[in-house]
Amino acid sequence: MNALESWIRRHAEPTGEIELVSDEPWSTVLRVPAGDDLLWFKQCKGDWEFEARLTAALAGRRPDCVTEVVAHDAEHAWLLTRDAGTQIAEDSPLWPETMRLYAELQQGEAAQVEEHVASGVPDLRLARLPGRYAQLLDEVDDPRLRQFAPRFAELCAELAACGVPETIQHDDLHQFNVYIRDGRPRILDWGDSSVAHPYFSLVATLRHVHDRGITRAFLDAWDGDEDTLALALRVGRIAHAFKLRPLGVPDDDWPRVVALAIDQTSE
Numbered sequence: 001m002n003a004l005e006s007w008i009r010r011h012a013e014p015t016g017e018i019e020l021v022s023d024e025p026w027s028t029v030l031r032v033p034a035g036d037d038l039l040w041f042k043q044c045k046g047d048w049e050f051e052a053r054l055t056a057a058l059a060g061r062r063p064d065c066v067t068e069v070v071a072h073d074a075e076h077a078w079l080l081t082r083d084a085g086t087q088i089a090e091d092s093p094l095w096p097e098t099m100r101l102y103a104e105l106q107q108g109e110a111a112q113v114e115e116h117v118a119s120g121v122p123d124l125r126l127a128r129l130p131g132r133y134a135q136l137l138d139e140v141d142d143p144r145l146r147q148f149a150p151r152f153a154e155l156c157a158e159l160a161a162c163g164v165p166e167t168i169q170h171d172d173l174h175q176f177n178v179y180i181r182d183g184r185p186r187i188l189d190w191g192d193s194s195v196a197h198p199y200f201s202l203v204a205t206l207r208h209v210h211d212r213g214i215t216r217a218f219l220d221a222w223d224g225d226e227d228t229l230a231l232a233l234r235v236g237r238i239a240h241a242f243k244l245r246p247l248g249v250p251d252d253d254w255p256r257v258v259a260l261a262i263d264q265t266s267e
Helices: 003-011 050-061 095-118 126-139 143-161 198-208 214-222 226-242 254-263
Strands: 019-023 027-034 037-044 069-073 078-082 167-169 178-181 184-187 194-196
Touching: 003 037, 003 069, 003 078, 037 050, 050 069, 050 078, 050 095, 095 167, 095 184, 095 194, 095 198, 095 214, 126 143, 126 226, 143 226, 143 254, 167 198, 194 226, 198 214, 198 226, 214 226, 226 254
Parallel strands: none
Antiparallel strands: 019 027, 027 037, 037 078, 069 078, 167 194, 178 184
């Protein structure tokens, strides 16, 4: 029995074979049957190791809307979680409730941003975005993006002046990462997260899910206004291209992310 399996068995009593589900540059996932229940083991890797610490911290503070953590090992970036239920449907009536809970989580985590950054969560706060934009230009040689650089810095400053506190931002919040268990939504897979403007979260959500009250519920929870949201989405569609990507690994979504960023350069 290897150290990984031994650790799992210290925290659970598997009733069947522990199965490999996926092995990617960012994580390895194992399926762990446990009687009538099901557990999932995740080893977070490389730049994504922060996910284990982040998920455990969020589950400790908001167990009502994050997948239940059975155990975690911060040193090895190991995470053992209870099955989150069934994937939410694109047209589920629970989407507004999901966004309300998520916004409340974000509001609570605003006081923890330094903790998150210190634990390895990428820092995409507005003051850092012009520098990250310059890094993007080294990777994407597009004249529209290059010409837009000064304006992007201005938009970041305008958004900062709106006064919305920066906090944890999932950046991959869509139907594939929200599950329903016992009638309640659970948000999982926090490996694309950053500390950033909270409204940036809607960029990924609205790319994958029809609105169906999502924007309204989220904005109401923040007591926000449409103008600030519009500005945040414009900046956020560019910041979405700053997310971590493993080098040398094909990413079918990357061209669409870059195209979305370039679209924001039109005045």
